Amino acid sequence: QSALTQPRSVSGSPGQSVTISCTGTSSDASDYNYVSWYQQYPGRAPKLMIYDVTKRPSGVPDRFSGSKSGSSASLTISGLQAEDEADYYCWSYAGTFWVFGGGTKVTVL
């Protein structure tokens, strides 16, 4: 049902950068001005990492960054650390309702 497509998994070695894409089906580019990203560890509630495409809440390390191009948004983790191994979900407006992406598992090799 998701209108947002994410890769199932990405991986990288400590210190490297990984990028997670979030591609939408809405034809209204303005819908993607409100993309948020969430980090979730197993058995825990999600945590907000990025909102409004590029903004970081207080306390989120600056190695997490967001960007957007057309109907696709991205989350980049620079200087990958072991603690970054988790599931990541994007969230955005889908015309008349809100939707999460399918989720991406980030593995630190």
Next chain:
Amino acid sequence: QVQLQESGPGLVKPSETLSLTCAVSGGPISGYYWNWIRQPPGKGLEWIAYVYFTGTTNYNPSLKSRVAISVDTSKNQISLKLRSVSAADTAVYYCARGYSASRVFPGFWGQGTPVTVSS
């Protein structure tokens, strides 16, 4: 810091109605959007609905015919009712507040309450 505590029956029989409550403490209900989100075992997050403190609602089209969300400012709680449940509704259900006033995207989450649909 706002705190959210979900509560529910834990186990619901197929075809029955699931009722969940989210108790809000440490902050006001007024001014904010309140979301319900669920996560089936081993699967991703699914947004169910939101309610604004004024009572304005919005629903996921795939669940709209079976769901009702409401806010009770006098009791500081948000409620969710899901009718005619089936095994597909088995999930952890989260309550989440909009990050800031008048913003929908979830910024503060409860710990979640697990719900199993089984006879």
